[in-house]
Amino acid sequence: MKSPGQRRKLISLDRAGLVYRRRTGFLRTSRFEALTDVSLELHEGESLGIVGRNGSGKSTLMKILAGILRPSRGCVVNHGCSVALLTLQLGFDPNLSGRQNILMSGMLLGFRLKYVKSFMDLIIEFSGLGSAIDNPLHTYSTGMKARLGFSVAFHLDPDVLLVDEVFGVGDANFKQKSQKVMEEKVKSDKTIVMVSHSLPLLQRLCDRILWIERGQTHRSGDPGEILPAYREHLQRSNGAA
């Protein structure tokens, strides 16, 4: 159904690497290579899944794709598209009402006030908060906040959506609802990059998988091929440990 080769290129990454400097003690710093060598090309309408163990550089890669970080080596080219890293509860202020927080968060994600306002009712309905939406945020439970965060982030549409492990918020009911929305987005030809540790989810949603290991592209390709190999790799290293 999708043939990435013919689609417009949105972002390309060429042998990107990134080094952090960390303060480790008195007047001392150490270099830490979060990403050493990752190349990838993202095409329109694609949904790319990224897997890798903790600390393998997934989140750093997402930040580079979002344009928040710039690689210290290699290069990244954005071919003119808006990218948003989906961050739940971005800029939420506990003293403001749910409604005001929707506006704040939406604007911080890079959308115009008018645009966010036009989605307001939809967002409130999806979050299922009802009349609580006008109460200040600090009266909300953790679950309510998470639901609101998710609803805001998912109703606003950038060209490329970067999703860094944000599923599994709220109760079972809301979880189901949020995964359904995600599936709809994928089907509707949105360009999505997602990081997740839930392999079945990636299997269902992605049409390409990138496996990174110690900051390098380990393998990339079809989910049916990569995911089983990754699962096996995880089990093997667990057995060894």
Added chain:
Amino acid sequence: MNLKSEASRTYLSFLWWILEPVMTMSVFYVVFGVLLNRRTDDFIAFLLVGLVIWQWFSNTISHGMSAIQHNSRLILSVDIPKEIFPVIEILMDVVKFGLVLILLLGFLWLFGFPVNPQYLALPALLGIQFMLICAITLLIAATVPFFPDVKFLVTVLLQLTFFLSGIFYDPSSIPIEYQPYFFMNPMALLIESYRLVLLEAQSPDWARLAIVAGASFFGVLVSLGLLKKLHYAYPRVLQP
């Protein structure tokens, strides 16, 4: 976008903006006016002008210096111009100062310091001080994420400057040979200028003020350039 966040954040702590400076002024009134028994109307007015002007300067710097550091979550989630964070703090303090300034002018008027023609110099003084505050706050805010230690230094320096700015004493009471050095401190110069205008209806020393204005303007440009240049360095040092 940020004006909106400003506006929504503002009216919550609205009352405290006025209460806090009024309470600080009361403390000084009690200490200097009652306990040290220097309760002449002149001295209270003299003290209040110095204090209000100083507080604008000192509050903005203390609020603004950690602005970038405190918004690390935002900086790590969206590609956003980093100068926004200190600028928000600066603007919030401008609003707060505006309210206090109105109170101060009302007080001066009640205590027999009427509006005089020299008030025309007030906008210029405020503008110069605003630029000075911007330059210092932006520069410190730009450095703190890299060297968090700077914050302690700034706190101490602010305290030192507080005593060196002639807030609760008259600069003319210090030995004459030190006076040129004393007025090299831009805050001492500014406070002296405000007093000349508000209390004595005299014209301030424009030549010296022009130097402060020029240096501040240059400082603002340098700080903004620095923030722009380090744009991608902030998310890197602010890693959790």
